Amino acid sequence: IMPGWFSEISPMWPGEAHSLKVEKFLFEGKSDYQDVVVFESATYGRVLVLDGVIQLTQRDECAYQEMITHLPLCSIPNPKKVLVVGGGDGGVLREIARHKSVEQIDICEIDKLVVDVAKEFFPDVAVGFEDPRVNLHIGDGVAFLKAVPEGTYDAIIVDSSDPVGPAQALFERPFYKTLDRALRPGGVICTQAESLWLHMPIIKDIVGACRHTFKGSINYAWTSVPTYPSGVIGFMLCSTAGPAVNFRKPCNPIDQAVDPNHYSKRPLKFYNSAMHEAAFSLPQFAREELEHL
């Protein structure tokens, strides 16, 4: 990357690109799975890029990490065992660790380079790996989930990149069946579910696959992340058959769920119960397309 500007150009969002002014180029590497780049931007702090796609920036990662974690964990009364698929930056681990009811946090990330780069360049994000409840597995999330006993987890968070590249299988129907099997009755999943402005066909596929697989509640939520394409990103929240889950009303409110001594120096920056409820309000074009599938 030459000092100047980085533009996120991709066939996944044709005809548009988000650009960030580059102050300093910090790292470039290639794993067995993807290109990894880190640069210091002029106004968003450090930026992590995988195969040319922005994955996180220091300035706005709080929005994505807090929402993808607390939307599911505040929707069930007493999360104990949680699995993260992807999320090798450690940010979701940092957020899960706030919950005092959680006893076990498993994470399965396919690319070790992402973990190593996060620890070196994003210590405030990778701090999540330091929690003693965390068990890191480097490998394919699909194989990992097939190997776990059924009914193992209260919650599974699929913090994936986009469906082009290593994460492609995490957006396909068989994977949702594997997720459902690994959850206990009334257990929940929350997956990265793209942009309402850019990916309605993909989202309709995801909602269709989830409606086919999960026999509890199915809800699409979304939030603002300035450095993701179109400035928003969505989440698919599903629960299995069993005790009812109402995602729209957090039954486990964050101020009672968190351990105040945990990360007291780093309070929540984005998530609160009002943002939780607001996340499920959809624009008319999306409500029509998604809520009657």
Ligand SMILES: NCCCCCc1nc2ccccc2[nH]1
């Ligand atoms: N185009 C939107 C991309 C959203 C990416 C979300 C995300 N950011 C990540 C960072 C490290 C590992 C997995 C990740 N998944």
